[in-house]
Amino acid sequence: MPTLSPLAPDRFPDLPEIAGLRLSTAQAxxxxxxxxxxxxxxxxxGASIAGVFTRSATRSAPVLDCQAxxxxxxxSGAAILVNSGNSNAFTGRAGEASVARICxxxxxxxxxxxxxxxxxxxxxxxERLPDDRIRAAIDGLxxxxxxxxxxxxxxxxxxxxxxxxxxxxxxxxxxxxxxxxGIAKGSGMIAPDMATMLVYIFTDATIAQPLLQxxxxxxxxxxxxxxxxxxxxxTSDTLLAAATMKGPQVTERGGPFELALHDLMLELAHQVVxxxxxxxxxxxxxxxxxxxxxxxxxxxxxIANSPLVKTAIAGEDPNWGRIVMAVGKSGAQADRDRLSIxxxxxxVAEDGWVAESYTxxxxxxxxKRREIEVGVDLGLGDGAATVWTCDLTHGYITINADYRS
Numbered sequence: 001m002p003t004l005s006p007l008a009p010d011r012f013p014d015l016p017e018i019a020g021l022r023l024s025t026a027q028a029x030x031x032x033x034x035x036x037x038x039x040x041x042x043x044x045x046g047a048s049i050a051g052v053f054t055r056s057a058t059r060s061a062p063v064l065d066c067q068a069x070x071x072x073x074x075x076s077g078a079a080i081l082v083n084s085g086n087s088n089a090f091t092g093r094a095g096e097a098s099v100a101r102i103c104x105x106x107x108x109x110x111x112x113x114x115x116x117x118x119x120x121x122x123x124x125x126x127e128r129l130p131d132d133r134i135r136a137a138i139d140g141l142x143x144x145x146x147x148x149x150x151x152x153x154x155x156x157x158x159x160x161x162x163x164x165x166x167x168x169x170x171x172x173x174x175x176x177x178x179x180x181x182g183i184a185k186g187s188g189m190i191a192p193d194m195a196t197m198l199v200y201i202f203t204d205a206t207i208a209q210p211l212l213q214x215x216x217x218x219x220x221x222x223x224x225x226x227x228x229x230x231x232x233x234x235t236s237d238t239l240l241a242a243a244t245m246k247g248p249q250v251t252e253r254g255g256p257f258e259l260a261l262h263d264l265m266l267e268l269a270h271q272v273v274x275x276x277x278x279x280x281x282x283x284x285x286x287x288x289x290x291x292x293x294x295x296x297x298x299x300x301x302x303i304a305n306s307p308l309v310k311t312a313i314a315g316e317d318p319n320w321g322r323i324v325m326a327v328g329k330s331g332a333q334a335d336r337d338r339l340s341i342x343x344x345x346x347x348v349a350e351d352g353w354v355a356e357s358y359t360x361x362x363x364x365x366x367x368k369r370r371e372i373e374v375g376v377d378l379g380l381g382d383g384a385a386t387v388w389t390c391d392l393t394h395g396y397i398t399i400n401a402d403y404r405s
Contacts, residue, residue: 002399007274007282007370007390008163012154015168015181017147018202020044020244024144025156026137030130031085031123036156038134040141041080041200042110046245048074048209049118050216054237060089062119063238065099069115071209078116079106080240081134081141082157082198084185088121088129089235098131105135109142120198120238122185123159150202154183157198160399161187165271169260171205175248178205178257182264186272187229199224199239199268204247205257211250215258216241223265226387228304229276273388278395281313283372283388290383295332297385302330303374310392313372318363320348327376338379343367 021043025036043049051070053063081102088095103117110117121129154164165185171178186197201216220239241261250257274282285304290296303309303326312319323341327334337352343366347355366372372391 002160002162005162005275006280009271009274012151012164013166013168015150015166016170016179018179018181018244019204019246020047021202021242022145022147023149023153024141024146025149025152026141026144028083028133028137030083030133036152037084038137038141039082039153039156040106040138040145041153041202042112042145043078043242043244045077046074047078048207048212048243048245049078049240050209050213051238051240052217052220053239054235056235056237058090058235060087060121060236061091061095061099062088062121063236065103066118066120066238066240069118070213072115073113074209076116077110077112078118078242079110079112080118080120080200080242081106082120082122082200083129083134084157084159085123086121086127086129087123087125087236089125091126091128094128098129102131102134105138109138118240120236120240122157122198122236125235150181150183153200154185157183157185159185159187160277161185161275163275165268165275167264167267167271169264171256171260173248173256178203178247178250180205180260180264182268184268184272187275187277197237197272199265201239201241201261201264203241203243205243205250206245206247207243207250207257211253212241212243215253215261219258219262219265222262223269226385227269227273228301228387228389229273229279270388273390276390277399278393278397279390280393281370281372281391283313283374283390284386285374285376285389286386287376287378288384289377289379289381290385291333291378291381292383293385294383295378296383297387298330298332299327299334299376299378300385300387302326303376304387304389307392310389313367314391314393316364316367318343318348318360318367320363323374323376324349327378332378333380334378335380340377340379342373342375344373
């Protein structure tokens with residue numbers, strides 16, 4: 001396993017059992033030896049399932065299959081099967097056939113319709129998925145199903161991740177407590193254009209599928225779509241959210257449930273950034289004063305994705321000129337003489353020039369922190385955006401130069 005990220009949390013969180021959900025894991029040998037690499041989640045009849053997916057033009061066979069199945073009959077049960085080690089992407093008709101065979105096998109073993117079996121794959125692109133190994137593990141997966149296996153599931157879906165990712169929230173309502181638990185994987189090829197890498201969220205809330213879909217889609221835009229590790233959007237990005245209908249009702253947007261889900265999804269998104277391949281710094285880029293929110297996002301992502309900015313931060317160099325460069329190339333409206341830049345509380349530049357109060361020592365001191373804050377005010381309007389990223393180190397090159405070895 002790779003060396004643990006220095007930005008990793010102290011421990012995996014305690015995740016609640018979700019009524020109506022059972023999970024298990026297995027070692028199928030898809031790519032890795034002696035580690036779990038398949039996860040199965042089975043949902044009781046009545047569960048509603050929402051999802052958001054990569055907009056990549058080369059998205060994988062599992063993604064296309066999941067997209068086609070959303071909104072299906074909730075009266076039957078449902079299942080989610082995930083494998084790591086092979087993304088089943090750019091595998092043509094062979095990839096589609098693998099998905100169909102896996103869905104049929106899971107459907108038969110779990111007594112659910114194939115149209116209610118959702119699969120995800122993550123790992124190497126362009127290699128045929130050895131689905132026979134996965135299908136051979138299904139009976140064992142079904143035999144091992146239990147309500148307390150979310151932590152094991154989080155570990156089974158890892159690839160270059162250095163730690164398993166999970167989060168939980170509870171929502172108190174007059175009808176009782178709603179429980180939400182989520183797991184995620186992601187470390188590299190992270191620049192989501194929908195949700196992120198792989199994310200699975202389970203709740204016992206009673207919520208109609210169209211409303212769950214609206215909430216998940218909007219919340220993804222404000223969380224997973226605001227992170228980047230390396231500017232590369234995956235072919236396999238998938239977020240599935242399942243509500244088992246065993247708990248209190250949710251009937252509207254904007255309430256405590258949506259707020260709690262946003263909080264959970266943002267925590268998972270931050271964990272993905274903290275596990276960015278080779279990362280040593282967690283970076284918040286906050287842009288204000290833009291002509292509109294779209295321009296603010298353009299500037300924030302331009303900074304967050306800049307290799308020059310990210311390598312400077314890795315080297316603890318307060319090279320604010322690279323921030324100026326990233327603003328200028330973003331395509332957003334900008335005025336040199338209205339621009340101001342901060343590193344944390346340190347005013348670096350204003351009015352088109354370095355601030356009189358700025359010292360290199362103050363900038364360098366901020367760069368030595370694990371948590372870096374870059375603030376940019378364009379001085380043009382009320383547009384604002386915040387995104388999160390990590391630095392770019394030699395570790396990223398080491399991991400990706402021999403990823404398939």
